[in-house]
Amino acid sequence: MTLDLPPIDIAKYVAAKRAADMVEDGMKVGLGTGSTAAWLVRCLAERVQEGLAIKGVPTSQRTARLAQEAGIELITLEEARWLDITIDGADEFDGELNLIKGGGGAHLQEKIVATASDLMVVIADVGKAVDALGAFPLPVEVLQFGWRTTQMLIEEMLVSTDVLGRSASLRMGGQTPFVTDEGNYVLDLHLHRIGHARQLTLMLNQIPGVVENGLFIDICDRVVIGHGDGRVVVRDINLGTEEVSHMESEAEDNLFRDL
Known part of the structure; x- marks a missing residue:
């Protein structure tokens, strides 16, 4: 079904869905905190229902509850020791993919989990892009x-x-x-x-x-930027690449009805 959502939520959803597609079978995945990260958990849960086997490490009690309810297997960072990928939101990001995070108050755990990962991916709507950090407290x-x-x-x-x-x-x-x-x-x-x-x-x-x-400096490797019209831009700071695609804003109603 096509989601009847305002453009800001479509932007968050398509960014989360594109990032969820980066997760491969058997991965240990850091699960971020916040409204955009909540979309990610739902997108990953949809893939888990289709057979994807992953283990998630949540960055907050809120994310842990959401992931458990969605059927994602969780482990602690101590059990995981190191992660394949962490996907999280951001309150701001600049051209060098430096971030401000912590609007949800979980930046301590988020920073620990992100730095214990091979790849740190940020998902955000286009409004989070800034020339210089600091407008967000x-x-x-x-x-x-x-x-x-x-x-x-x-x-x-x-x-x-x-x-x-x-x-x-x-x-x-x-x-x-x-x-x-x-x-x-x-x-x-x-x-x-x-x-x-x-x-x-x-x-x-x-x-x-x-x-x-809440300053994340030289931690983020890739940002996935969602737009209200379904466009998604993936920018990789290490490869120096930028990929543009378009995703349909479609999802299962039972997974997304509470967002």
Whole structure:
């Protein structure tokens, strides 16, 4: 059946479906977190029902629940040790395939899983492409203990960096602070533009109380960009190639009715 979806969801779906086609029988697959990654889980589940044998390593409790409900066999990263491929979404990506991730608060596990993979593939709608990172708030996972001090140290450090904004806010989940799967808080840095992302990620992770930040530098190998008209662009940073195709926005209703 043809899905009756708005263009943004068609873009996410076709990107996820194209990336799911990159997964081969017997692979150990890192499963990302977020709205686009949820489409991926459903697309992989459809292939599993058709006979594809894979083992998935989820990057969050949310993804684990979704994958289990969809019938994908899960293992831990400790059991897998190393992965063939990780497929995940992104909040922003630039021309060098550097990313901002963590809008869903899972960037710590996402970064660990992505770096333990032979291939890291990002799936995104075309609106996530930017000339320079930073319009999306940069998530920084911090310990609950002394988080206000950590926030102060981050804001002081930002004075000497090439960014346009220098404020940090505690992410809330309703009336209480948002808490990650690891029991930490998230500070969102409102930077507007990041001049030197590679330098910033190193400086952030040197601050006491910082667990990990949402800058993914030199981690992504390939990005799959979906468009609302069904077009898909696959850009490979290592091969220097760009492939354009068109995918039909068709899927089984029972797999996608809750997205």
